[in-house]
Structures are given as structure tokens and as C-alpha cells.
Amino acid sequence: MGAQELDIEYLIKELTLPEKISLLAGKDFWHTFPIERLNIPSIRVSDGPNGIRGTKFFNSVPSNCFPCGTGLAATFNKDLWVEAGELMGKEAKMKGAHVILGPTSNIVRSPLGGRAFESYSEDPLLSGHAASNIIKGIQNENVVACLKHFVCNDQEDDRRGVDTLLTDRALREIYLKPFQIALRDSEPGALMTSYNKIRGIHVSESKELMQDILRDEYKYEGTTMSDWLGTNSTKAALDAGVNLEMPGPARFRTQLQVTHEIQSKRIHAQTIDDNVRGVLKLINRALKAGIPDDVVESANEDPASSELLRKVGDESIVLLKNEGNILPLSKTSVAGQEKIAVIGPNVKAAQDSGGGSASLTARYKVTPWEGIKKKIEEGGNTVSLEYSLGAFLDKNMPDVGDILENDKGEKGVTAKFYKTAPGTKDRQQFAERFLPTTKLCLFDFKDPELAPGEVLFYADFEGYFTPEETADYEFGASVMGTAQVFVDGKLVVDNKTKQTKGDAFFLAMGTREERGTVHLEKGKKYHVKCEFGTAPTYTLDPTQEIGGAFFGFRIDSPQETELTKAIELAKSVDKVILVVGLSKEWESEGFDRSDMDIPGATNQLIEEVLKVNKNVVIVNQSGSPVTMPWAEKVPALVHAWYGGNELGNTIADVLFGDVNPSGKLSMSFPKKLEDTPSYLNYGSINGQVWYGEDIFVGYRYYEKVKQDVLFPFGFGLSYTTFDFKDLSVAADDENVTVSVKVTNTGSVDGSETVQVYIEQSNPSVIRPVKELKEFGKVFLKAGETKSVEVKISIKEATSYWNGYFSKWESTKDTYKVLVGNSSDNIIVEGEFATSKTFYWLGL
Known part of the structure; x- marks a missing residue:
């Protein structure tokens, strides 16, 4: 891909209306639409909150996997987050990806949240700093970070349509705050909208969120995109300023739909141009990564x-x-x-x-x-x-890709592909792959022998298993399509002739796991085969595309x-x-x-x-x-x-x-x-x-409410001990500077996190007892003392959202500075006073 920057305003004049419309939705699952006539390239995105997958679900190029989001946040280490982001950026380029779909900066509102692990924290400040520093690292490599999911995607239950009802104050102080911090400190090149509604309007259609807050108040100039299949309209999402519908091909932004909306004067031509500008900005930022057009995805083995x-x-x-x-x-x-x-x-x-x-x-x-x-x-x-x-x-049978072997003794499963069903006379194989897993998503399987749009085919996944123990073994298979598992030719699992809805695959589109048991002898080599038919054979929902099969086994021990x-x-x-x-x-x-x-x-x-x-x-x-x-x-x-x-x-x-x-x-x-x-x-x-x-x-x-917890926020022990002393608090009209001396009083070298909380002395509204406002991590040799200093803006240290004025309010008052090593272990205290009450908006 050439690195020459696009002249956006020139292109806005030169692009035809059909070309503009084509830019507003993806070309496919991972790419934007190119306009070759005007040298506008296609760029690639990739999933990536804790590692860069690349463009494949099926037989993907292996990736480095980072600790999950809540684990990353637990380091409380801003410099380390930047380093992690830089590694993500390097690996994105190795996968040919210009944009990483992450970080995820939603709030861990409940332990039950299905994607809680993928976010960072219950605390918006920690979440915001983790996101902003990882974004800095990613974008240091000239790869674009896509901050997500804006906003309140804090549960999976009914996530595509659930209407989230909350006060302005909660929205501002808790759920928007991580995004506000990340936008302020790291300027991510892209932002992804959430699936859910807020107060009756899908976020992807909310002018209040996408225009009034994001564009006008936060002054965000980057590109906005939908979550995958996260648009629900043509006009409303374009009017709200969702620049890019993903994935492609277009569902709500087809040539016919958008052209009709423009011709009937329901969508203004300027709205189209504004959204096209957003997409072209993303392409311009992506060009800086210098990724070749012919890049071949590779693993980072450094x-x-x-x-x-x-x-x-x-x-x-x-x-x-x-x-x-x-x-x-x-x-x-x-x-x-x-x-x-x-x-x-x-x-x-x-x-x-x-x-x-x-x-x-x-x-x-x-x-x-x-x-x-x-x-x-x-x-x-x-x-x-x-x-x-x-x-x-295991909820289902475990992946046995590292247990099965091929006839050469290599670990994995052989996949043989056919256009006709098992048992068909003179059945012809058209492709073969050797795979490391028995958790097989074929959503993006491609082969030259398949015509465009051809989704009906069959596969036999097979390998050999030699038990280390004589016992009964339980086999299982769940599928989006049809599947039967055989051991030495004997049918053990039937998920073909009778299927029951379950929670396999994304959004629970597959069956439940069907199981069967067979007795196996120690040291004997058995042939294991899963016969799979793609989604058109699926008895529960044949309209799904291609699908996949999960199968495995384990010893049937009570x-x-x-x-x-x-x-x-x-x-x-x-x-x-x-x-x-x-x-x-x-x-x-x-x-x-x-x-x-x-x-x-x-x-x-x-x-x-x-x-x-x-x-x-x-x-x-x-x-x-x-x-x-x-x-x-x-x-x-x-x-x-x-x-x-x-x-x-x-x-x-x-x-x-x-x-x-x-x-x-x-x-x-x-x-x-x-x-x-x-x-x-x-x-x-x-x-x-x-x-x-x-x-x-x-x-x-x-x-x-003085509710005891098992372990509090910010808590973590060490093999050594630390002491905090000599707290210094200095404030002016702009900032409060907090400094404390930390001593390693034990016999082992170690690191400690200084956590700075603020409490308002005389609040006029109900406020938390205290709130985390900054932190710093320090490494100390045994017996060593170092000073840790943090600076916090007065407005961030003191403000709450005043719903009556619809502004942040910093109240003239005295504020306590509470410094400790967890939320429930405050070691030293100080205070500062502010000289005036003031209101503010923006970042």
C-alpha cells in the first residue's frame, strides 16, 4: 500500500455518489471498500483486545495472547500498558491489520458480565488510563486503535436491543468517563458504537451521544464505526454520524437504499459527505503504518x-x-x-x-x-x-486437537472437504487441511473449488487416539450444521438426525452438545472421525452461513x-x-x-x-x-x-x-x-x-453502605512490606500535586502502587465516600525509599455531574487527599481547598 496521503476534500468532489455510498460500509468482514479509480485503498481491521487474531477464524495464523483486560488493569502500570500496546501494534502489522478493534473500555458493572474479563475495571479512572496508555502504544506503531464499545455495553443479555435506563450523572461519571479520559489523553483514530439502546434510542442512532457529546463536546475528529451487525437503520445511523457500517457487504447502506433516501430528501447530501470524510480520515491514518498490499499474515515468534x-x-x-x-x-x-x-x-x-x-x-x-x-x-x-x-x-467436551494425531504421529486433526454427503457413491475430496484444534469455526473457510456464495459442503475431521488408560470415554459434539462422531467406524455421537438448540458459537446460534460413551483399551490406536455438514444441513436454522463443529472427548470418570x-x-x-x-x-x-x-x-x-x-x-x-x-x-x-x-x-x-x-x-x-x-x-x-x-x-x-467485601478494589499483597510517609499536598487553581515517600521496609525487592483517592468534605449532593483520582507504581529494593508524585487537574479531582445545569461542577470546598495501597487501606491523609465554584464541559 502506498503511503501517499489522500487529499480528502479533492476526493469528496471527485467521488461519484455510488462510490461515496460504497465507502460507507465494509467490503467484507475485515476490510473497507476500495475505490481503485481514485487510488483509495482497502484497509484491514482485526479483533484485538488481548491479541491480534488477523482475518481468519478458521485455521488462523497463530497469535500472541495477552492477559485479559481485567488482568492488564491489575498491573496498575502505565508504562507497561504502553509497551503492551506497542507489541499489539507490531503484531497488527504482521497480520496486515491497519486497525485494532480494541481496547474495550466498558465498566465491570457486575461480576456476571460475559465480557467483564475483556474490559478493565469497575472504576472509570483506572479503565480510562488503561485504555489511553494501550492506545498510545498501539498508535506509536502507526496502527489505529478503535476504542469500544461506546457506551454502556456492560452486559451480554439481549445486548443487541436492550434499552439501558440510567441517570445523566451515572452516564457521565461512570460509563462515559473512561472514554472521556482515553479521548483526552490518546486520541484514538477510531471508535466503535455499542449495540444497546440508551433511553430508548440505539447508540448508533443517538445524536445526543454521537454528535452533541462525542463530536461537539469532546471535539472528537476520528472515525466512528458500528459494532459488527450493529446498525439498525439507514438514515438514523448516518444522521448520527456512524461513518462506517461493519461488516460488509452493506446491509443498511446498499446503493438502492441510500440513493433512495437522498433522492427523497430524507438524507442530506452533506451528511453523506461528512461520513465519507470520516472513512477517508481512517484510511489516511492507516496509510502511515506502511503495510504492503501483498502482506502475508505471519506469527510473531520474537x-x-x-x-x-x-x-x-x-x-x-x-x-x-x-x-x-x-x-x-x-x-x-x-x-x-x-x-x-x-x-x-x-x-x-x-x-x-x-x-x-x-x-x-x-x-x-x-x-x-x-x-x-x-x-x-x-x-x-x-x-x-x-x-x-x-x-x-468443562461445560462441554474439551478440545482434543493436542491429543489426536495423524498417521505420521503429528498432533492435530486432518480435515477433508467434499461437496457431497457422507455415503455418497464415488465421493470426491476437493480440499484438505491439517488443524491444531477440534473447536472448528468455518465462518470464513475459503477454497478455489468453491464457487462464490457456495456454502453447502461437507468435511470429515479425523485423527487417531491412543488411550493411556482402559476406561469408558465420553465423546461430545455441538454444531452449527450437522455432525456425527465415529470411533473405529462406530457411531458414538449423533448431532444430525435429532438436534436441540443450545449455546454453541457466537450469540448461541448452535446446538447443545450431544454425547455418547464408548469403552476404549489402553495402548490401542483408535480412529476418531467427526462427519460435518455446513449450515444449510442444519435442521434448526438452515439460513445460517457455513457454521462449524466443536467436538472432543475425555475419560468418563465419575x-x-x-x-x-x-x-x-x-x-x-x-x-x-x-x-x-x-x-x-x-x-x-x-x-x-x-x-x-x-x-x-x-x-x-x-x-x-x-x-x-x-x-x-x-x-x-x-x-x-x-x-x-x-x-x-x-x-x-x-x-x-x-x-x-x-x-x-x-x-x-x-x-x-x-x-x-x-x-x-x-x-x-x-x-x-x-x-x-x-x-x-x-x-x-x-x-x-x-x-x-x-x-x-x-x-x-x-x-x-458499609458492606464488607471479600477483597477490596485495589488490594494486593507482596512478599515484602511498604510504608508511606511525608505526604505533601500542594494545590493552585489548576492542579493539585500529591507527593509521598514510599519505603520498602521488608527484605525482598518489590513494587508498590500508590493510590490517591479524593473525598469532598461538605458535598451538597450524595457523593461516594471517596474516588480514585490517580495512581503511581514504584519499584523499590529492600530498604529503599523513593518519592512518588502525581498531578491531578482540579476539575478532575473535584467535579461531579450537575444534572440541573448539565455541566460538571467543581464546588468551592475543602477536599481530603487519601493515599494508600488499596481502597480500604488509607495510610496517610492530607487536604486542599478550592477558591471558587466553577462549571465546565469537554475533555
Whole structure:
């Protein structure tokens, strides 16, 4: 792609009306429409909140996976966010992507939110700073960041049409604030609208949000685009200023529709030109990346990328409990061989990310078992490790792409493609692929043998499995299309002749998982085949396109058997590491969680293990809070999020003390769901959701009503101790400057986060007890002291949204400065006074 900048005003004059209309919608799923006559190129976008997938769902080029959004935010490290963004930008160029569809900066309003893991925090300031610094990093590489989802896309339930009802004050102080901060500090080149309505109007059609606030008040000059299939009209969305409808081909911006709207004078020609300008601006910014037209997507295998992913993961992990200093563990044993049991459903599973558009094919994954085992090997194997599953976590059968083999012994599944159904005489194969997974989305499968628009075909996915244990094995398959699973030619799973609606695939378009059991013998080689027919064969909804199949298997062991094995193992060892939590099957785009509990028998497993061994370390992996009824009983607890490629190494780094944990919770962990502020007002009820907690989200609520939580916002322990002293607060009419000396009073080098909260002394309206207004992270060697200084504008430090004046108000008053290392541990206090009351708008 040439780097010559487009002359936008010249092009506006030269473009024909059909050409202008074509620019207002995507060409396909990932590209804008080119106008070759005028040398206007097509540019590419890619999903990317925690890694850059590229243009393929099917057989995608592997990517580096970052820790999930809530984990990234838990680092509280602005410089590290910039570095992460820069790596995202570099990898986008390797995938030929000019625009990254991220970061996601919605609010973790409830632990139940399906995409909570993908956002950053319950706190708008932390969310805004995380987004703005990641955007800076991305755009340092001349790749465009697309900030999303503007605004209030805080649940998955009925997300395409739910009407979000909330006060102006909540909208401004909580939900718009992260976007306001990111727009102010990093000027993202693009912004994506949310699916939902706000007060009866879809965001993509809201002139109040898209024009009055975004364009006029925030002075945003970048490009706006819809979420995928997120436009619901022709005229209203264009009038509101949604420049680009995605994906293509156009649905509401076809030549016929738009031309008719213009000819009938329902849409002004100037409106078309304004939206075309927005698209051309995006193309101009994209040209700066210098991505060649013929780029071939490639994976980033630079060891430096793995080092950064590990660093981010290390800093994201939060130490929540460490009674008796059971952590860090030792890699070596001097008095006889120490025995450690590693137990739990996430031990040998790589929970790299949550589900949905944030998920991708990771270039590699390190499981907790692999990371812990490597640490023990570094210590000379004087500590012995043993493993037990203990409890099941999978909602459906696990991916067995790393278990099946082809006839050459290579790990993976062979896919053979046909135009005729299984059993057809003289069936001819037209394509073949070798794939690393049995979670197969064929939404974007292409082959030269398929004519344009040809979506009916068949595939056999097959491989060989050699059991390590004689037992019954349970097989399962869910599908968007039809599927049958055979073992050595015997039908084991039938999801073809009788299908039941389920939640497989995006937006629950597929079937439930059908299952069957077969007895297999240890050491015998079995042929496993899944016969798949594309979506036109789907008995529930044949109008869907192409579709896909998920299939897998596992040993059919009763839960009681696995629990008993784990308990017996726990009795026989010195220490137990329990690796538990959730997975992308339970936290994902497309649906919300129904409760906060860890599914299955995990809680029972933990309780029983604690009865037989007191030296227990629990590592929880989830993108948002889970219920922990055993929290008071366990001596050591680590929260590890979804950790990306390096998750196993980062968990081991912290457990064995190679890294001193410094992560801080990016959200409060309540004791139970009923304690949460949105408990009575979450989810769509007859197409509406009421944000009844108003501005009191997260710690703002818990502190106001004096509700105890399990672990507070901003909380995280260390293997050393810190002291804050000599607080200095200096204020003028523009800024307040806060400085504090931080000393590492322990014996281990480590990092601490200085959190600055502000409280108004005499508010005339109901305000939170205090609000996070700035933070700074500092690394200190043992015994070292450093000063941490932050500067906050007076208007940001003091203002609330005055709904009567429809402006921000900074009230003349005295304000307390509360400095600590979590929301509930304020160590030093100061104050400042403002000299006047004033009102303001904008950034």
C-alpha cells in the first residue's frame, strides 16, 4: 500500500455518489471498500483486545495472547500498558491489520458480565488510563486503535436491543468517563458504537451521544464505526454520524437504499459527505503504518514478545492471602524430598483468555503444570510433583486437537472437504487441511473449488487416539450444521438426525452438545472421525452461513472417583497447589454468567482437601470475581486471571518467588452475588435494564453502605512490606500535586502502587465516600525509599455531574487527599481547598 496521503476534500468532489455510498460500509468482514479509480485503498481491521487474531477464524495464523483486560488493569502500570500496546501494534502489522478493534473500555458493572474479563475495571479512572496508555502504544506503531464499545455495553443479555435506563450523572461519571479520559489523553483514530439502546434510542442512532457529546463536546475528529451487525437503520445511523457500517457487504447502506433516501430528501447530501470524510480520515491514518498490499499474515515468534507477555502476566497476578508466609514455595528440598500435589481442573488446561471475539489461536500456551514443573526442574528435582484432576470444569467436551494425531504421529486433526454427503457413491475430496484444534469455526473457510456464495459442503475431521488408560470415554459434539462422531467406524455421537438448540458459537446460534460413551483399551490406536455438514444441513436454522463443529472427548470418570483420588493424594504430600476457577466456556461474549459460583464440584474439592492438608495454596483463574466460601480457611490465595500465552510461567514465577507479586485487584471481590450493587437490576427484563445503583458501582457502593467485601478494589499483597510517609499536598487553581515517600521496609525487592483517592468534605449532593483520582507504581529494593508524585487537574479531582445545569461542577470546598495501597487501606491523609465554584464541559 502506498503511503501517499489522500487529499480528502479533492476526493469528496471527485467521488461519484455510488462510490461515496460504497465507502460507507465494509467490503467484507475485515476490510473497507476500495475505490481503485481514485487510488483509495482497502484497509484491514482485526479483533484485538488481548491479541491480534488477523482475518481468519478458521485455521488462523497463530497469535500472541495477552492477559485479559481485567488482568492488564491489575498491573496498575502505565508504562507497561504502553509497551503492551506497542507489541499489539507490531503484531497488527504482521497480520496486515491497519486497525485494532480494541481496547474495550466498558465498566465491570457486575461480576456476571460475559465480557467483564475483556474490559478493565469497575472504576472509570483506572479503565480510562488503561485504555489511553494501550492506545498510545498501539498508535506509536502507526496502527489505529478503535476504542469500544461506546457506551454502556456492560452486559451480554439481549445486548443487541436492550434499552439501558440510567441517570445523566451515572452516564457521565461512570460509563462515559473512561472514554472521556482515553479521548483526552490518546486520541484514538477510531471508535466503535455499542449495540444497546440508551433511553430508548440505539447508540448508533443517538445524536445526543454521537454528535452533541462525542463530536461537539469532546471535539472528537476520528472515525466512528458500528459494532459488527450493529446498525439498525439507514438514515438514523448516518444522521448520527456512524461513518462506517461493519461488516460488509452493506446491509443498511446498499446503493438502492441510500440513493433512495437522498433522492427523497430524507438524507442530506452533506451528511453523506461528512461520513465519507470520516472513512477517508481512517484510511489516511492507516496509510502511515506502511503495510504492503501483498502482506502475508505471519506469527510473531520474537523471544522478546514472550518476555514482555511474561512481564505483563507477572505484574497482573494478585496475592490475596499469605498466612504464615506459606508463599513463596521453595524449588528445592534440603531435608528429604518434599512432595507437592498440584490438583484441579485448571492445572493442565491453558486458560489463556475468555471467549468470544477476544479469543484467538495462541501461538503457544504454557499450562500451570508445565510452569510449575519447570521451576522444580530448575531446583534440581529435589521436590517431587504429583497431579490429580479432582473436579471437572468443562461445560462441554474439551478440545482434543493436542491429543489426536495423524498417521505420521503429528498432533492435530486432518480435515477433508467434499461437496457431497457422507455415503455418497464415488465421493470426491476437493480440499484438505491439517488443524491444531477440534473447536472448528468455518465462518470464513475459503477454497478455489468453491464457487462464490457456495456454502453447502461437507468435511470429515479425523485423527487417531491412543488411550493411556482402559476406561469408558465420553465423546461430545455441538454444531452449527450437522455432525456425527465415529470411533473405529462406530457411531458414538449423533448431532444430525435429532438436534436441540443450545449455546454453541457466537450469540448461541448452535446446538447443545450431544454425547455418547464408548469403552476404549489402553495402548490401542483408535480412529476418531467427526462427519460435518455446513449450515444449510442444519435442521434448526438452515439460513445460517457455513457454521462449524466443536467436538472432543475425555475419560468418563465419575466425579466421586476424581474427588477421592485428589483427597488421597492431598493426604500423602507436604503441600497442595489447587489450580481452579473458570474458563472461556463460562466467561464469554454472547452470554452472561447466571451466578458467581465456580461450576461443578470445585468448591467441594477445596473443602475436602483443606480437611486433610493445611498447607494449601489456591490459584484462581477467572476474569471477574467468583464466590469463595472457603476463603477464610485457606492460608494462601493467588488470583491469576486469564494469563495469555505465558500464564503457566507467570503463575510459577509468583508461587516460587522469582517474581514478587505486585498486582492489585481491578475490581472488588464481593462475598456473594446478593451483595453486589447491581444485584436487583442486572440483565434484560422485557427489553430494559435499569442501572438502579446509579453512580455507586463497585467500591463506591460497598463503602457508601458499609458492606464488607471479600477483597477490596485495589488490594494486593507482596512478599515484602511498604510504608508511606511525608505526604505533601500542594494545590493552585489548576492542579493539585500529591507527593509521598514510599519505603520498602521488608527484605525482598518489590513494587508498590500508590493510590490517591479524593473525598469532598461538605458535598451538597450524595457523593461516594471517596474516588480514585490517580495512581503511581514504584519499584523499590529492600530498604529503599523513593518519592512518588502525581498531578491531578482540579476539575478532575473535584467535579461531579450537575444534572440541573448539565455541566460538571467543581464546588468551592475543602477536599481530603487519601493515599494508600488499596481502597480500604488509607495510610496517610492530607487536604486542599478550592477558591471558587466553577462549571465546565469537554475533555
